[in-house]
Amino acid sequence: LQVARMTASLDFWFEFASTYSYPAAMRIAEVAAARGIALRWRPFLLGPIFKTQGWDNSPFNLYPVKGRYMWRDLERICADLSLPFTRPALFPQNTILASRVALVGLARDWGEGFCRAVYTAEFDEGRNIGEPEQIADVLTSLGQDAQAIMAEAQSDQIKAALRAQTDEAARLGIFGAPSFVCADGELFWGNDRLDAALDWALK
């Protein structure tokens, strides 16, 4: 029975700089598993996608009124989920290295844990995950060989894989994060659409 139910699947597209990706990333594994939905974690970069819309910064910085609302809204959402939250001093952060390391880890067995640990560092502990030493620290705390993995993450193969993943996000019509894409291509955008995406995946 469990095997049969695991045929439903969902792609979870996230960006480490994305504030609303934080509550989604911290709970999605649990809620998807509870409903028997297989999850694929898909880190990508929003920067190149924002650039095609003419933005060289987060819209939350470009439109400060919207940004002020977002920080308050995120604070409320995290409180409702009993998720710790600290607004980081720097926003948005450089997420290229974290995304590349995530691709390395997701091909092995420590990727999801790494992703959650990066979000915790950024939005709970208020650290700057754009600094390589912070990524190294996260890897070490997970019992991984930080230097070897970070070297691998900067290989041409992984760099190309992240570019390809970002290109695929754009092709799927993704313009923000988190986004959820069902097996039939149905797209849901936003932490507040996670339940709707899970419902759709089971249709």
Add this chain to the structure above:
Amino acid sequence: LQVARMTASLDFWFEFASTYSYPAAMRIAEVAAARGIALRWRPFLLGPIFKTQGWDNSPFNLYPVKGRYMWRDLERICADLSLPFTRPALFPQNTILASRVALVGLARDWGEGFCRAVYTAEFDEGRNIGEPEQIADVLTSLGQDAQAIMAEAQSDQIKAALRAQTDEAARLGIFGAPSFVCADGELFWGNDRLDAALDWALK
């Protein structure tokens, strides 16, 4: 008991051109009443607020990828609510007259019904509510004297009232519609935040 429970209140800020305001407007009276929350309907214009952000059109037109997603998302939301939905040929529509008439009606007893009828005309029947004859038709169908009310709606007093209402929205930090503002000033943006706003209003 009923009187005591009615002390909780919520301001419902909406714009007739706003797609996500449609599902909110069609269900808010019922869900607020079910929880004993007194509702104030507050039409305003998004155009002047968008202008301060440098937009001369709806962001759903300025950013077509986001626009495509919105129409699909709205279709799904309306289906979930069993709410009829037809994408209007023109978007966004000119909502100045409808908003002024709404202000006239909300000061009497037919305002809420008028607002719902305008949304139905626009997003169910696919009509252009920017045309005065459509607004006249809606008023007539509600048993009102269309010509007298439309003349009143174009008075200096009502024009000023709509400007003041839009200015107040901007002062409250409103940047999109629908928005919900609790008695303590707490702001919620989006149809998907209606339940959270009702929860907050009862705190």
